[in-house]
């Protein structure tokens with residue numbers, strides 16, 4: 001392992017005397033002396049992120065048990081005053097919500113990357129723990145993303161910057177994928193964990209080929225042709241963050257992984273019909289996989 005603090009790709013940061021991580025409500029008052037931030041966050045090795053604050057709170061409680069940490073049954077939301085995201089710290093793990101989709105996720109991702117930089121965290125690993133629609137796998141299956149495709153079925157992420165289309169590659173760390181599959185999966189699990197490609201779209205409805213949104217200008221047949229094409233590219237699940245997450249972390253050289261549970265098989269329909277109780281049970285499945293992986297990672 002290299003043991004290095006992430007190098008961010010913004011020369012302007014060096015010239016800023018202070019940096020307010022607005023959405024996290026964390027003030028880096030003096031960027032030349034970040035000892036206070038280092039004291040609070042310098043031990044962070046893993047940053048877990050997922051859509052909702054309640055899932056991230058439950059993950060924090062779960063990980064504190066798995067890692068044998070002193071009582072964290074009621075972790076404090078460190079970003080409560082920001083009213084945007086929720087963030088919990090359990091030992092060397094941060095659990096932070098990111099909202100729905102790449103736009104809300106990218107905001108907090110930029111700020112979390114700056115946070116680990118200011119804190120001097122060594123080789124932090126970023127993980128998304130989410131839900132998704134499956135393609136040809138039964139609901140409840142956990143998918144560990146290999147390559148992240150965007151809604152144009154390209155293994156890249158596209159973003160408008162200064163009025164220009166900027167396209168960046170979207171690859172997750174092969175080491176993280178391999179280790180999650182090796183240490184996170186157990187034969188005794190009551191569910192399947194598979195590794196496959198993921199499509200991250202900008203829209204839950206039209207972007208994912210649903211016919212039940214407020215707008216739909218294609219036929220059921222068009223939809224099925226599209227979903228089958230996705231499947232033929234090795235895409236096993238569809239969510240709304242993978243390509244942005246892979247591309248941003250790849251760009252700054254931070255290792256990352258995406259672990260999501262399927263809550264529907266999109267080859268069979270569009271409506272999510274599982275009960276909320278079932279959904280909450282499914283949501284815990286990636287916790288088991290990621291919990292074992294993190295435990296193993298922290299032993300090294």
Ligand SMILES: O=P(O)(O)O[C@@H]1C[C@H](O)[C@@H](CO)O1
Nearest residue numbers: 050051100101130131239240
């Ligand atoms: O982390 P979550 O479960 O929020 O991720 C998926 C992808 C979208 O953000 C959202 C759509 O329902 O769920």
Ligand SMILES: O=c1cc[nH]c(=O)[nH]1
Nearest residue numbers: 131132133238239240
């Ligand atoms: O179908 C689904 C289910 C969850 N999240 C998504 O983005 N799509």
